[in-house]
Amino acid sequence: MSEQAKRRPPKPYRRPKKDPVRILAFEALRAVDERDAYANLVLPPLLRKAREKGDFDGRDAALATELVYGTLRRQGTYDAVIAACIDRPLREVDPPVLDVLSLGAHQLLGTRIPSHAAVSASVELARVVLGDGRAKFVNAVLRKIAQKDLDAWVEQVAPPYDDDAEDHLAIVHSHPRWVVSALWDALGGGRAGIEDLLEADNERPEVTLVARPGRATTEELTGEDTLPGRWSPYAVRLAEGGEPGAIEAVKEGRAGVQDEGSQLVAIALADAPLEGRDERWLDGCAGPGGKAALLGALAAQRGAALLASEKQPHRARLVERALAGNPGPYQVIAADGTRPPWSPGSFDRVLMDVPCSGLGALRRRPEARWRRRPEDMDGFAPLQRGLLREALSAVRVGGVVGYATCSPHLAETRVVVEDVLKGRGGPAVEAEWIDVRPLMPGVPGLGDGPDVQLWPHLHGTDAMYLALLRRTA
Numbered sequence: 001m002s003e004q005a006k007r008r009p010p011k012p013y014r015r016p017k018k019d020p021v022r023i024l025a026f027e028a029l030r031a032v033d034e035r036d037a038y039a040n041l042v043l044p045p046l047l048r049k050a051r052e053k054g055d056f057d058g059r060d061a062a063l064a065t066e067l068v069y070g071t072l073r074r075q076g077t078y079d080a081v082i083a084a085c086i087d088r089p090l091r092e093v094d095p096p097v098l099d100v101l102s103l104g105a106h107q108l109l110g111t112r113i114p115s116h117a118a119v120s121a122s123v124e125l126a127r128v129v130l131g132d133g134r135a136k137f138v139n140a141v142l143r144k145i146a147q148k149d150l151d152a153w154v155e156q157v158a159p160p161y162d163d164d165a166e167d168h169l170a171i172v173h174s175h176p177r178w179v180v181s182a183l184w185d186a187l188g189g190g191r192a193g194i195e196d197l198l199e200a201d202n203e204r205p206e207v208t209l210v211a212r213p214g215r216a217t218t219e220e221l222t223g224e225d226t227l228p229g230r231w232s233p234y235a236v237r238l239a240e241g242g243e244p245g246a247i248e249a250v251k252e253g254r255a256g257v258q259d260e261g262s263q264l265v266a267i268a269l270a271d272a273p274l275e276g277r278d279e280r281w282l283d284g285c286a287g288p289g290g291k292a293a294l295l296g297a298l299a300a301q302r303g304a305a306l307l308a309s310e311k312q313p314h315r316a317r318l319v320e321r322a323l324a325g326n327p328g329p330y331q332v333i334a335a336d337g338t339r340p341p342w343s344p345g346s347f348d349r350v351l352m353d354v355p356c357s358g359l360g361a362l363r364r365r366p367e368a369r370w371r372r373r374p375e376d377m378d379g380f381a382p383l384q385r386g387l388l389r390e391a392l393s394a395v396r397v398g399g400v401v402g403y404a405t406c407s408p409h410l411a412e413t414r415v416v417v418e419d420v421l422k423g424r425g426g427p428a429v430e431a432e433w434i435d436v437r438p439l440m441p442g443v444p445g446l447g448d449g450p451d452v453q454l455w456p457h458l459h460g461t462d463a464m465y466l467a468l469l470r471r472t473a
Contacts, residue, residue, distance in 0.1 A: 016128045020060070022067065022124075026096075026125060027046060028042050029068060029103070038368075039365070043064075047064065071106045074110055074202070075102060075366075077171060078106060084156065100122060100129065100138055101122075101138060105145055118142070119146055123135050154171065173195070173198035183198070186409060186410050199457070201363055201456060208236070208260050210256055210294060213234060220249050221247060225238060225242035234294070253321075253324055259461055259464075261462045261463075262294075264466075265404045267298070270295065273434075274398070278304055278349070282307050285311075285351075286319045291353055295351065299328055304348070307342070308332045308333070309333050313334045337390055345395070348396060349402075352391040352404065354383070354403070356412050357377065358406055359406075359407045359409055363456055377411045384412060388416060388420045389427075396471065397472065403467045406464055417467045436451055444459075
């Protein structure tokens with residue numbers, strides 16, 4: 001060191017700049033990682049608190065939302081890129097450090113934020129939440145990532161499609177390999193279809209409203225920020241930036257937020273042909289209440305009564321809130337659908353929207369793809385079969401059961417129905433399939449029937465599955 005350098009006074013310590021947007025995004029990712037929380041539940045209260053403090057405007061909220069959801073959706077791709085830029089296994093990187101790196105990678109590879117700004121902002125975030133020492137590691141890694149764009153990185157870290165198609169798609173489209181395999185099995189077909197589906201999973205879903213019949217009309221929900229629904233006669237889609245809570249009918253509970261696929265499930269069950277009485281309907285897994293509210297409104301128009309049952313008391317309270325003000329008779333109870341309090345043959349129509357892996361809603365809950373494991377299917381299977389058996393027991397002879405799930409995984413859809421009908425794992429149930437397709441008029445690409453699988457890339461909905469069964473004896 002020169003004498004002049006020795007005499008030069010040290011630079012004063014500069015405190016890191018606190019960026020409220022990136023700090024909030026980091027806090028949301030930590031909650032998702034540490035508490036197994038869902039971003040769609042964690043983020044709104046964080047944004048609301050930031051607005052109340054005066055830290056955020058609309059653009060800040062939009063950026064924070066994009067940082068959180070974009071990072072979660074592309075986590076698998078970014079993990080592969082980060083792993084290529086460090087000299088240790090990814091599992092040895094502390095989770096908070098990895099969250100900051102992932103946020104930085106998304107800004108560099110998934111947004112239009114200039115590279116120098118993305119690196120600088122991420123390093124400042126690291127200084128605030130990790131300390132100066134680990135911020136140097138973040139700086140070094142992000143500078144390596146900034147040397148290439150996303151396409152160049154994917155070409156480097158993903159195997160060629162012809163060598164390993166599933167692993168290639170898993171890295172390119174940021175899904176676990178086993179999920180790619182399961183979705184491909186359910187979808188069938190070649191490369192184009194599965195790529196379209198995986199791409200749709202990584203797109204921000206539209207917000208869709210439902211005008212509950214007899215309580216609100218689609219005209220009430222229509223405005224400058226809305227588009228008509230694609231398939232449901234009760235649906236209205238919000239344009240980007242639309243705020244459901246600002247709509248009077250939503251505030252009053254006469255309308256609600258509900259994916260169009262869920263609307264189609266409820267409508268198809270309500271419209272299924274039925275001989276004889278049509279007075280008592282059951283929603284056997286009613287929480288959090290969206291389908292129950294639509295079924296209740298449809299039942300009221302026919303003079304039928306709805307019983308909405310939900311095992312978890314806190315979710316039963318959500319069902320009560322959704323059904324409040326329903327014009328027809330209804331009751332909400334907290335009960336286990338596998339040990340029901342009602343008598344066999346009590347109902348004319350029964351919906352069982354069973355607990356499942358949630359692989360059909362990865363657009364809304366991108367973190368779910370990283371939490372689920374193949375063995376989870378074994379855990380859901382007995383419950384799904386038990387609930388379907390009880391649903392078929394609950395309906396009268398000639399009545400209709402709808403078995404629904406927000407998953408396209410074959411082990412949760414047609415396999416469950418066929419096992420119950422054929423008596424695998426329990427007594428056989430005498431019931432016949434009803435073709436669902438005529439009950440979804442105008443909806444294309446519904447397959448060979450009689451059951452229906454909806455798809456994000458084909459229908460713009462969650463990947464809802466519906467089988468309709470009529471009890472015959």
